[in-house]
Amino acid sequence: MDTTRNATLETWMGEHGYSSNSLAEAVNKALERFTGRMGGLDGSSVRGWKAGRVRWPKAATRKALEDVTGLPATALGFVPRGRTSPTPAPPQEDPDMKRRTLVGGIAAAAAAAASPGTAAPRRIGMSDVERLQCRFAEIIASDHRHGGQLSIEQQAAALADEALNLQNAGSATQRVRSSLYACAASFRSSAMWAAIDGRRYNDAKVHMREAQALAEMSGDQAIKFRIWSHTGTMYRHMGCPADALAANDVARNLHITRRDPMFASLGLARQGAILGVAQDRTGTRRAFDHAQDAMDRANPDAYRPVWMIAFYDQAELDSLALSAYLSLGAYQTAEFHAHRCLSALRPHMCRSKAIATTRLAHAQLAQGADDAATFTAMSVPQDAATQHPRVTRMLQEFGAALRATAQGSSTVQTWTEHTGEAWRATTA
Template structure:
């Protein structure tokens, strides 16, 4: 078998502005964080990946690359030893989300196949599913960089339509059709999450209803969990804790959570955050203890979907704890979890780092340390502070709380000047 070029990795590098040398440097740094010793890659190493000469990097290098990209190695076009590529590598045109032609190729084929007299319908296979799943991995990566943007919501919804269009594009096995419904549900759940993160709750509910229907048709337990867990988060942000608990319980009662402790851990961590919103201190503490225990029991070698691998880890558990204890008014405990979260966040979690930093500033201010709180809040990057709805609102609330401590103070003046510079930069 000949060498197949890894065009998936090439497309990801182009999307993120990486040269071979810059990606090698980023992975070496990540290897250093993981092992205590910097990696030994250079540009030629990455060029070997792109050329397909190295199809499955060594374990530490692979984990570091996953930390840098926020994607599993398989989603970057790498193939585990002993396995063959099941489908041809996706082209740059398939993978480059900047082209904004998400409904073009596959949807056009579907429309042509559906027209009488256009010839025999083609066979839809797992190769089509694999290409959609790669698009889903790109949506996940974009969400972690930008979060809450209307463009992400619209792209995800368009991709859901692509997946459904394939249902009429030709003949397919029951397995393939189930996977297409799962893909469509996955994209709708991402559109739902982008709307939640952007505080567009009515749009989020519309995506939720469509995602739930598609998930039922797919029979995919993991995507059902994601949708109902997101629904719980949505109702928590809407300050409807009873509805939040009910939705999250649907996710937690899926048999998937009994089979995989990591799903159980996420369900419990989000339950704890909901208890925090409901001012239930004992429920919050108990659920977080159970979530931590479940996480420690989870086998990292088990298969999990890309969306789970990309975000849920110890840092996310601490992020949810930070949110809960901040809502409860337990500011020292909130600050403790904030520092733990920030120390463990992976590089691709840009949106999460901004949210955690802002919450840390709130916890510090509530303990009377305005100088430290202001210095913390000023660390939020200007693009996130001005373009992410949730972060912008939290920073506005921080400014109001800071001014309430003494409107004429030096710290307030510093913050006012800083935010004025943000507005000019935006």
């Protein structure tokens, strides 16, 4: 194997004062920002890059390195697989442009390849897929910070279109084409989720149909699971438990749930949340018992897609249990799961924290703890309370329930003043 030293990277590190250890630490932190988990690089990893032993790091690592340096990987001396020598970065990978747009580079590449001329057709490869996968990681990270925003939905839908445009931008192997369909399905499923989270259900259904078709063309079991599982969640939020169970069962019957207990656990936990809406106490308890058992059996080091790694863990299982037991009116059990969820949530799960905190306030209020419940509800960050549709609605319902149970009390006055100040701050 060619192990020509990466002099470009060495020069950049020297100019910017990075040692192998300090660059590894910076890249690990960047990985944590968009995956929720600290990277596992160390000084020897960076020395491997400099020595040329690793000529093209993994997609997530490259994205983190590009975030740290502000340069595309090719400009740092890395060579995409299949190339024998470093190639200058094309115009669309100018670092400033990459920071200004999620899709500009990909769109420019597709347009250049599709335009008439004398140049040979472009060859679409796995490096194109990996760039799309990095964009997908950005969408996932944005969703966990903000959630439900129309801008996230629009960005994800645009990237789905760009992935499809690449199908016609040049020649590719069947593996690459399947991967491009999987990328398009992944983006479309994120657009679907953003619409669900923002309570834009008609838009969510449009994204759902397109995502399902793309997933079938890709043959990717993981993305099929995500889409059908999201469909079940959509119908649960719409108050249609029968449709929700039917959709979630499609996800749970995929082969991937037998290969990986973590997927089985997520399917069972979402089934438990649906059964809570359906007022099936026994089924709810059984589903969460099985979900916990499956999670405990799962191999923590198994390969899983970034969307799964970024959100499904013990905290999310408890969040779904909190939702289910709140629906059942089992408020003490709901509060137990709320505290467990909030104590285990990873820092990047801002949207999830706001939702769990609001549900905890509901559970406390239903048990007669008006003051504690109000204090909990007031701890929800203002941006989530006023800008996230699901959180806003739950807090409005909390206020109505508080006024119904403690009308005329100082607690109601405190809550009214708090919400008035929050509203004025957002409209000022």
